[in-house]
Amino acid sequence: MQRVEHVMGFPVSLRIDDEGDLTEAADAVFAWLRETDARFSPFIPGSEVSRYGRGELADGELSADLREVLGLCERYRAATGGAFDVRLPGRGFDPCAVVKGWSVQRAAGLLSAAGARRFCLNAGGDVVVSGGPWRVGIRHPEAADQVCAVLAVTDAAVATSGRYERGDHILDGRTGRPATGLLSLTVLAPTLTEADATATAAFALGAEGPAWAAARPGCEVFAVDAERSVVRTPGFAIAQPFACRNAETLAV
Incomplete structure (x- = not known):
């Protein structure tokens, strides 16, 4: 089964690569x-998040x-010393950086509960x-038409935060200014809840973000900084290297 919705x-x-009819499970994923x-968007005036x-x-x-x-x-x-903050001045309460990974991971749980064993759920990358x-x-x-790494992933999640789609949209909560120390940062983790929030939080930390993310339990990291240097953790095995000026393996 393959299905795409906006x-x-x-x-x-x-x-979903399992045999059998899992249509109801797929319906439940997109309904959730x-x-x-509807409940968590800060852009919908009547949502629970907006009201809160x-x-x-x-x-x-x-x-x-x-x-x-x-x-x-x-x-x-707390873990980032305020660099990651969903209550930034002038922006209002916006928990999207946490809600996305959390909600998609729960959707994956619905599939597993329905008996799906081999599936891929991709939410905006x-x-x-x-x-x-x-x-x-x-x-x-x-370069939008190229990849800088390819992973072989089993029973895990991958999330990337970067500046290439929405510009300098991630702010360092300690300064209120855009986080510009990195071009992109990718986290491989056991769940998308962890991968997505860790990637965004680490990006907000700037240059210190890769080492911070690498120290999180179960997380592997691949980052490209503003100087086009690459750092990655030993467990982040890539099949296709990024053409960069410098490459460094993070010690954790």
Whole structure:
């Protein structure tokens, strides 16, 4: 089965290689993602996130899902010393950097619960896979038609944060200014919840981000800095190297 829908502002593709009819499971995946968008988008005035951001909901009125998301946001804010922050001045409350990976990982859980064992769920370039190995390419940060690395991924997730799609949209919460120390940073982790939030948080940290992400339990890192130098952890095995000025293996 292969299916693609535009949800939460980006294309989401699902491929299931198991035999048998998993149509209902696929329906549940996209229904959950549409529900997530309606409840957690800061761009929908009536969403739970928007209402919370405006101070219209007390803590006791929050859903269990939003409380979980808030806990994740605080965990990464504290771990980065405030570089990652979903409450930036002038931007309002925006937990999208956590919600995307969290919601897609839960969607993957729906597939597993329905009996799917070999699938790939790709949400705007961030990927969670079951079974494998699956070949996952990382986009070149300066050439949209090229990849700078190809991974063989089994039962894991891959997420990338970068400046190439939306410009300097990730801010360092400590300064309020764009994080410009890196061109892109990719994290391989057991879940997309971890991979996506870690990639964004590390990018917000700038030059110190790769080492910080590499020290996170279960995370492997591949990063290209503003000088086009590459750093990666030993466990981030690539089949296709990036043409760069310098390459360095992070010691963890």
